[in-house]
Amino acid sequence: MSYIPTIDEGSCIGQGDCMDLLPEVFQVDDCARVIGTGPDDGLLKAARECPTEAIVLVDSRTGEQVYP
Ligand code: SF4
Structure with a gap:
């Protein structure tokens, strides 16, 4: 669990x-909005399936944005 999700509210x-994918992480x-943490692979799947690329993932170990 090293990815930190945030939501681009404008998108x-x-x-x-x-x-639907990660109810422990996202409430809509x-x-x-982000309400918890989840596994990196699940976060990446949710981010990739978001139709507007509104889920931003940053690797907490490196500080780099990993998605989008
Ligand atoms: S999948 Fe993307 S557009 Fe849909 S509610 Fe989540 S963040 Fe918003």
């Missing part, structure tokens, strides 16, 4: 795919 359309009302 999120709030349709909830991320919450009008917009997604």
